[in-house]
Amino acid sequence: xxxxxxxxxxxxxxxxxxxxxxxxxxxxxxxxxxxxxxxxxxxxxxxxxxxxxxxxxxxxxxxxxxxxxxxxxxxxxxxxxxxxxxxxxxxxxxxxxxxxxxxxxxxxxxxxxx
Amino acid sequence: xxxxxxxxxxxxxxxxxxxxxxxxxxxxxxxxxxxxxxxxxxxxxxxxxxxxxxxxxxxxxxxxxxxxxxxxxxxxxxxxxxxxxxxxxxxxxxxxxxxxxxxxxxxxxxxx
Numbered sequence: 001x002x003x004x005x006x007x008x009x010x011x012x013x014x015x016x017x018x019x020x021x022x023x024x025x026x027x028x029x030x031x032x033x034x035x036x037x038x039x040x041x042x043x044x045x046x047x048x049x050x051x052x053x054x055x056x057x058x059x060x061x062x063x064x065x066x067x068x069x070x071x072x073x074x075x076x077x078x079x080x081x082x083x084x085x086x087x088x089x090x091x092x093x094x095x096x097x098x099x100x101x102x103x104x105x106x107x108x109x110x111x112x113x114x
Numbered sequence: 115x116x117x118x119x120x121x122x123x124x125x126x127x128x129x130x131x132x133x134x135x136x137x138x139x140x141x142x143x144x145x146x147x148x149x150x151x152x153x154x155x156x157x158x159x160x161x162x163x164x165x166x167x168x169x170x171x172x173x174x175x176x177x178x179x180x181x182x183x184x185x186x187x188x189x190x191x192x193x194x195x196x197x198x199x200x201x202x203x204x205x206x207x208x209x210x211x212x213x214x215x216x217x218x219x220x221x222x223x224x225x226x
Contacts, residue, residue, distance in 0.1 A: 031212050055212070097212065102160055
């Protein structure tokens with residue numbers, strides 16, 4: 001299995017631009033998580049889906065952030081408009097919902113907003 | 115508020131030393147606890163998962179223990195190597211909630 005796949009790996013954009021991050025979970029996993037990691041705040045859960053349905057989006061910082069999961073094999077996290085304070089590494093993780101809930105992480109997308 | 119604390123925040127040891135990383139948590143309804151490793155600029159790799167009914171898990175030179183009553187988990191690394199240098203994070207979920215509660219990690223440097 002290829003593991004969790006994220007794209008792009010690096011993104012540099014200017015303030016005000018729209019940014020779309022993509023994630024393909026491990027095949028067969030039915031929970032998907034979006035995280036943000038910064039030096040100051042560590043890992044923060046933004047939102048998670050179970051069976052393609054958003055379950056907890058309490059970590060989404062503001063309305064500029066949105067996430068979708070149109071099917072079991074694809075999810076997007078969109079920031080519109082982007083701001084310099086959004087600069088961080090964004091991770092996607094997936095798990096198989098069979099009780100253990102062990103999460104497996106993708107390599108992350110390093111976002112820099114100038 | 116549920117919290118996870120990892121002590122120390124940073125640790126530097128000579129190669130070959132056995133070491134213990136600590137993780138404490140406030141939630142008594144822990145369901146399972148995971149230890150992760152993160153290399154600089156990389157993603158997180160799951161090392162060990164301990165279910166709430168278990169006391170410990172082992173993988174190679176790594177041994178993780180869980181004591182729910184005291185709210186503590188430890189990660190023991192035997193015969194440390196420079197390749198073990200990384201940040202180690204612990205996280206747990208409560209009840210059957212899929213949401214993980216995270217510590218800030220321990221940054222480990224193993225010096226040759």
